[in-house]
Amino acid sequence: MSEGRGGYHGCPLLVEETCSKLEASFSRFSLYNLFPVWRGIWPSSSSSGGWAEVWERCMRWDSAAVVRGVGPIWLVLCRESRATLSQVCERSRGAIRLSSQHTTLPALFDIHQVPKVVQEDGIMSGYRDPCSTALNCVLSSFQIHNETINIWTHFLPTWYFVWRLAVLCSSLDFSADPYTWPLLVYMLLICLYPFASSCAHTFSAMSTQTYHICFFFDYGSLSLYSFGCAISYSYYVMPEPWVNSRLQSCFVPLALLNSVFCTSLSCYSRFVELWAPQRSKVMRTAAFVVPFIFDTTPLIYRILLCYGGGCAHPQAVSNHSYHLLFALLTCFLFTSHLPERLAPGRFDYIGHSHQLFHVCAVVGTHFQMEAVVEDMFSRRSWLTDQGVAPSFLGTIGALLIGLLLNLFIIGLFCVPLLWKCQTHAQPGHKQTQ
Numbered sequence: 456m457s458e459g460r461g462g463y464h465g466c467p468l469l470v471e472e473t474c475s476k477l478e479a480s481f482s483r484f485s486l487y488n489l490f491p492v493w494r495g496i497w498p499s500s501s502s503s504g505g506w507a508e509v510w511e512r513c514m515r516w517d518s519a520a521v522v523r524g525v526g527p528i529w530l531v532l533c534r535e536s537r538a539t540l541s542q543v544c545e546r547s548r549g550a551i552r553l554s555s556q557h558t559t560l561p562a563l564f565d566i567h568q569v570p571k572v573v574q575e576d577g578i579m580s581g582y583r584d585p586c587s588t589a590l591n592c593v594l595s596s597f598q599i600h601n602e603t604i605n606i607w608t609h610f611l612p613t614w615y616f617v618w619r620l621a622v623l624c625s626s627l628d629f630s631a632d633p634y635t636w637p638l639l640v641y642m643l644l645i646c647l648y649p650f651a652s653s654c655a656h657t658f659s660a661m662s663t664q665t666y667h668i669c670f671f672f673d674y675g676s677l678s679l680y681s682f683g684c685a686i687s688y689s690y691y692v693m694p695e696p697w698v699n700s701r702l703q704s705c706f707v708p709l710a711l712l713n714s715v716f717c718t719s720l721s722c723y724s725r726f727v728e729l730w731a732p733q734r735s736k737v738m739r740t741a742a743f744v745v746p747f748i749f750d751t752t753p754l755i756y757r758i759l760l761c762y763g764g765g766c767a768h769p770q771a772v773s774n775h776s777y778h779l780l781f782a783l784l785t786c787f788l789f790t791s792h793l794p795e796r797l798a799p800g801r802f803d804y805i806g807h808s809h810q811l812f813h814v815c816a817v818v819g820t821h822f823q824m825e826a827v828v829e830d831m832f833s834r835r836s837w838l839t840d841q842g843v844a845p846s847f848l849g850t851i852g853a854l855l856i857g858l859l860l861n862l863f864i865i866g867l868f869c870v871p872l873l874w875k876c877q878t879h880a881q882p883g884h885k886q887t888q
């Protein structure tokens with residue numbers, strides 16, 4: 456093999472880590488062992504078979520094993536010492552590349568083969584190539600890996616909520632009836648957050664920078680969803696004693712501040728993650744728990760009134776209670792990392808906490824949506840008699856302001872990452888990750 460022949464280029468991190476792993480495991484094997492390495496890396500068309508002859512003693516690429524759509528599988532055949540293997544790795548470094556042209560399903564990696572930033576507690580395998588193309592990311596949603604169920608558990612519910620919005624559109628006059636505007640805002644946001652999450656889980660494997668940016672948008676959409684809950688609660692769910700109170704008049708502006716706090720803190724927590732993972736987790740949890748407590752305080756008070764027999768419209772209370780139950784379960788799964796923490800590697804593909812977290816979040820949102828719709832219809836005449844009239848600024852206007860503020864915050868956090876990306880792309884820059 457002549458290095459560089461066939462126009463190979465490197466993905467240095469992966470080559471580096473694969474070699475390190477290979478060298479580390481070498482001592483556990485006797486001579487004449489066969490080591491599969493760089494599984495799934497596709498050579499360029501001009502490279503077929505050429506280098507196997509030169510590296511015959513130590514490294515061999517069996518071209519007969521290459522079946523388009525399945526392979527190729529690169530193999531190292533070691534007959535000599537660990538030093539020879541190290542030499543093979545050294546010589547091959549920079550002479551291979553991950554293909555960005557083929558359209559087969561991409562290979563998967565173990566935890567030690569991907570950058571630290573994408574590693575998850577207790578998830579030992581099933582990681583996608585962290586240098587994936589957008590096309591491979593889309594294709595990978597049809598392949599089983601540790602993000603597949605995360606993608607689908609939010610992609611399918613998106614269309615369920617869109618369908619529910621379409622049904623409401625056919626029975627309500629959203630354009631002319633201001634009373635329905637809080638519901639419209641809420642419904643738009645429960646369609647947005649699972650869709651943004653699904654996209655984040657799909658495209659997060661393109662690069663380290665993209666990984667962060669995808670989850671900035673995920674957090675921003677969750678923050679807006681929380682803001683949408685506050686808008687709908689402010690107009691439809693508020694307990695009777697608090698209707699027309701000072702709290703109700705301040706509820707939406709305070710929720711907007713909460714949204715700014717939530718997006719800022721959750722995005723910032725990603726920068727802290729590498730050097731202080733525990734602190735990052737606490738920050739991110741706090742970012743979402745604070746708005747949740749604020750939003751649900753009136754609801755909890757109303758539920759307590761209703762269970763005490765002191766509320767006039769108890770129809771939606773059971774659905775509100777189910778929602779709270781699932782919200783608590785969601786929070787528990789997010790913070791505990793159970794069950795994979797108890798059995799690392801057992802739940803890599805199916806059943807890990809993030810998947811359960813997605814499912815609980817969606818089921819909780821379903822009960823919440825039913826409760827909000829129920830309250831909107833059942834309390835309409837009473838709320839109208841109390842003079843509660845949603846304004847454009849307090850509903851759709853607030854949503855637009857919240858959207859712009861969140862986009863601005865996300866943009867601010869994206870700048871250093873995009874700048875770093877550009878710096879790395881400059882000629883002569885030495886890639887370190």
Ligand SMILES: [Zn+2]
Nearest residue numbers: 605652809813
């Ligand atoms: Zn998620």
